Amino acid sequence: MANTYFETLDQLSALLAETDAVTGAAVIGSRARAAADEASDLDVLVFAANPAESLAEIRWLSPLGRVWASTVDRSSPGLPVRRLLLDGAVQLDLLILPDDAVPALEGTPRRILADVARRGFQVLKAGGPVPTGLEELAGEETRPGRPSQEEFAELVSRFWIDVVRAARRLGRGEVWSALGIVDGPLKDAMIQMQTWITRAIKGPDCDTYWDGRHIEAWGGARFQKDLAATFAAFDAASVRAALIETMDVFRIQAIQAAQRWSLDYSETLDRRATVWVRTLD
Numbered sequence: 486m487a488n489t490y491f492e493t494l495d496q497l498s499a500l501l502a503e504t505d506a507v508t509g510a511a512v513i514g515s516r517a518r519a520a521a522d523e524a525s526d527l528d529v530l531v532f533a534a535n536p537a538e539s540l541a542e543i544r545w546l547s548p549l550g551r552v553w554a555s556t557v558d559r560s561s562p563g564l565p566v567r568r569l570l571l572d573g574a575v576q577l578d579l580l581i582l583p584d585d586a587v588p589a590l591e592g593t594p595r596r597i598l599a600d601v602a603r604r605g606f607q608v609l610k611a612g613g614p615v616p617t618g619l620e621e622l623a624g625e626e627t628r629p630g631r632p633s634q635e636e637f638a639e640l641v642s643r644f645w646i647d648v649v650r651a652a653r654r655l656g657r658g659e660v661w662s663a664l665g666i667v668d669g670p671l672k673d674a675m676i677q678m679q680t681w682i683t684r685a686i687k688g689p690d691c692d693t694y695w696d697g698r699h700i701e702a703w704g705g706a707r708f709q710k711d712l713a714a715t716f717a718a719f720d721a722a723s724v725r726a727a728l729i730e731t732m733d734v735f736r737i738q739a740i741q742a743a744q745r746w747s748l749d750y751s752e753t754l755d756r757r758a759t760v761w762v763r764t765l766d
Contacts, residue, residue: 490516490527493549493575497529500548501610506539508532508584509615511606518605526576530598530606532584532613540567540581549577563594584613587622599625604692631689632681637748644674644735645758651728652762655721664717664724671731672715676700678738679708685745711737732759 494512501510511517514528533539543555546569553570558578567579590598602623608616632640651666680693683703693703701709711734717727736755743750 489573490525490575493527493571493577496549497527497577498609500546501531504545506534506545507610508534509611509613510609511615511619512609513580513601513604513606517607526578528578528580529609530601530615530619531579531581532586532615533581534584536565536581536583536586540565543567543569561594561597563590564597587614587618595622595625598622600692631685631746632742632748634748637681637742637746638751640674640677641739641751641754644671644739645754647671647674648728648732648758648762651724652765655724655728656765658721660719660721660724663728664719667715667717667724667728667731671728671735672712675712675715675731675735675738678735678742679704681742682708682738682745685742708738728762732762 494516501507509532511530512528513530515525516527531539539545540557543552546552549569549571551572553572553574555567555569558566558568564580564582567581569577569579571577587598599622602619606616606619614622647666647670651663651671654666655663679700683693683705687703704712715727715731715734717724739750739755742748
């Protein structure tokens, strides 16, 4: 029974070679580029003739040993991942796609997969889009350059709408719900704004990953310090203080991003929402 990542990788490689339903597979993520540590999981991109069946049924993975837990993560639309926890607390994530999926991918799923391929992959089973399709995908320029005025304004509007939403919930005594907004979508907006700032400073090719991954490496020490002050404990006073701090940090970010990318920041929206929130004291 597998209990190390190396054993799991060897067993998975042998299993995929014998599985006709799998047309191609490659290790992706940190273990494909020798950047893994003890906390790294094993990410594998699998192309299958019948991906729905391969995703839903895990009996074909039984040669890997005892499964502690398994689930399907569909949080990234179009990129379903079968997550398994195996003996030895080995975490195996299988991104399972149709063998003809690459040409049809577009939008965010294509950008994510292109970013993954660009960072490097290790062929486990050649076939389907492996390796040619992944090599072509890796060569695509899918990282956005400068944000458009529309994208910037959309993020700013969404942020301040969520600020008011969090304040309303807090005013009703819904601390948990308000906390979820402050430490959820409001932080997501801050991460996106910092992504734009970082690309303006370091260039559009700077690898800012997605969803805040590795922000410790690319986000900058000042932003990390500011970000740390925006999280709340589970009580009304703490959530309110975190909300105000989040508003203040985002305002500085947005003005900086607007200046660096020659965009317009709605100070009117900022002022109206801020005054309204502060009147709730």
